[in-house]
Amino acid sequence: MHEWSIAESIIEAVIQSVKYQKILEVEIKIGELRDLDIEILRESLKILSSETILRDTKFDIIVSKAVFKCFDCGEEWGMREALKIMENMLTVDKYVLEENELEPPIHFIPSLVIGLQRCPKCGGMDINIESGRELEISKVKVEE
Amino acid sequence: MIDPRLKLIDKKLEKVESIILFGSGKGGVGKSIISSAISYILSSRGESVAYIDLDFYGSAGSNLFTINSQIRGCRGGIELPVSDGVKVISTGYFLSDNPFPLMGKDKLDLLLDLFSAIDFGSLDFMIIDLPPGMGDEITFTQRMFKDKVSVALVTVSSEMSLTVVERLIKYISAERINLLGVIVNMVNLFRNYRLEELKDRLQTRILGMVSYHPEIELFRTIKEKLENTPSFKNELEEVVENILECFR
Ligand SMILES: Nc1ncnc2c1ncn2[C@@H]1O[C@H](COP(=O)(O)OP(=O)(O)O)[C@@H](O)[C@H]1O
Ligand SMILES: [Mg+2]
Ligand SMILES: [Zn+2]
Numbered sequence: 001m002h003e004w005s006i007a008e009s010i011i012e013a014v015i016q017s018v019k020y021q022k023i024l025e026v027e028i029k030i031g032e033l034r035d036l037d038i039e040i041l042r043e044s045l046k047i048l049s050s051e052t053i054l055r056d057t058k059f060d061i062i063v064s065k066a067v068f069k070c071f072d073c074g075e076e077w078g079m080r081e082a083l084k085i086m087e088n089m090l091t092v093d094k095y096v097l098e099e100n101e102l103e104p105p106i107h108f109i110p111s112l113v114i115g116l117q118r119c120p121k122c123g124g125m126d127i128n129i130e131s132g133r134e135l136e137i138s139k140v141k142v143e144e
Numbered sequence: 145m146i147d148p149r150l151k152l153i154d155k156k157l158e159k160v161e162s163i164i165l166f167g168s169g170k171g172g173v174g175k176s177i178i179s180s181a182i183s184y185i186l187s188s189r190g191e192s193v194a195y196i197d198l199d200f201y202g203s204a205g206s207n208l209f210t211i212n213s214q215i216r217g218c219r220g221g222i223e224l225p226v227s228d229g230v231k232v233i234s235t236g237y238f239l240s241d242n243p244f245p246l247m248g249k250d251k252l253d254l255l256l257d258l259f260s261a262i263d264f265g266s267l268d269f270m271i272i273d274l275p276p277g278m279g280d281e282i283t284f285t286q287r288m289f290k291d292k293v294s295v296a297l298v299t300v301s302s303e304m305s306l307t308v309v310e311r312l313i314k315y316i317s318a319e320r321i322n323l324l325g326v327i328v329n330m331v332n333l334f335r336n337y338r339l340e341e342l343k344d345r346l347q348t349r350i351l352g353m354v355s356y357h358p359e360i361e362l363f364r365t366i367k368e369k370l371e372n373t374p375s376f377k378n379e380l381e382e383v384v385e386n387i388l389e390c391f392r
Contacts, residue, residue, distance in 0.1 A: 009151035098217035
């Protein structure tokens with residue numbers, strides 16, 4: 001749903017970050033927790049950039065898997081397990097209705113996930129998101 | 145590294161006229177009660193208002209403003225649900241009673257996510273209910289929204305609370321944030337200052353003095369608390385007058 005507006009903001013931010021140089025390559029990091037459709041994002045970037053100084057720029061999208069880690073016992077788990085843990089903690093009134101479907105709130109606000117996890121091994125709540133929440137323009141390569 | 149959410153946030157807040165942060169030195173002094181009451185009263189006077197609960201740990205917003213239908217999402221993000229005339233958001237609507245331990249980086253991430261994911265629409269006032277003290281939430285909103293931001297502080301008239309609020313006033317003026325003034329709550333429980341005395345002591349505008357009204361405890365939502373306790377409502381109406389005066 002929000003791929004388009006994210007593509008828009010990426011393009012605006014990149015254009016603002018340079019002065020007159022030609023932009024050859026842009027690297028974008030997207031974490032699994034962002035719940036974005038990478039193909040739609042790629043397509044949106046292509047369409048939106050075609051009318052701008054980024055029309056010949058190469059967009060490189062790096063996707064990272066979600067990894068959660070328990071500080072108490074060291075257990076690590078990924079997205080699939082995390083979604084299961086979350087479902088057990090959420091009643092239906094906490095979901096968000098979008099186009100007749102119920103989406104978990106983390107679809108819109110990924111960082112809420114930290115309040116919706118328990119360590120699957122020890123039940124601990126002191127949990128770190130090791131990776132998976134990235135949403136950043138990590139590199140902008142310009143012509144020398 | 146560039147965070148594209150910053151651009152999204154700029155757009156989402158384009159049509160927000162003024163943002164008022166409700167802060168305090170200490171917890172439990174009435175920030176949530178007072179900021180939600182002000183949101184409700186402003187909205188009854190025809191202003192378009194959003195109440196944003198940023199006290200993630202001590203979240204009270206979902207009790208003061210209840211919603212009884214599913215929150216909706218759309219292309220522009222989450223549509224703010226409306227409760228008693230006020231657009232509201234609180235992490236309490238998504239997490240219920242699950243404790244929500246947030247450390248520095250996680251908190252900043254949540255602030256960025258929240259403000260970039262919500263469709264605020266056009267607002268006359270965005271009222272922000274802060275956690276106590278000078279945390280990331282103040283610096284974040286101040287840096288992001290700059291000239292739109294002003295602060296109202298809430299304190300009780302106890303010596304300890306006044307001392308801490310004095311410190312906060314110093315910080316706010318050093319950061320050149322627009323301070324609307326101070327609301328002194330539960331005045332009859334602590335030392336019964338006269339308004340002039342407090343004004344002299346704090347060297348700032350006193351937006352109002354609010355008494356302790358034990359009856360409000362009997363009701364859940366801020367609307368019920370206000371509508372069933374006229375003396376409480378009158379005091380808050382006066383605070384709203386004084387706040388509006390600052391924007392005239
Ligand atoms: N003027 C008042 N009269 C009666 N009870 C009050 C008043 N102000 C605050 N309270 C009560 O005191 C408690 C703390 O208030 P709250 O608004 O949650 O403080 P904070 O947000 O600063 O932590 C709540 O139970 C609230 O209902
Ligand atoms: Mg509070
Ligand atoms: Zn564990």
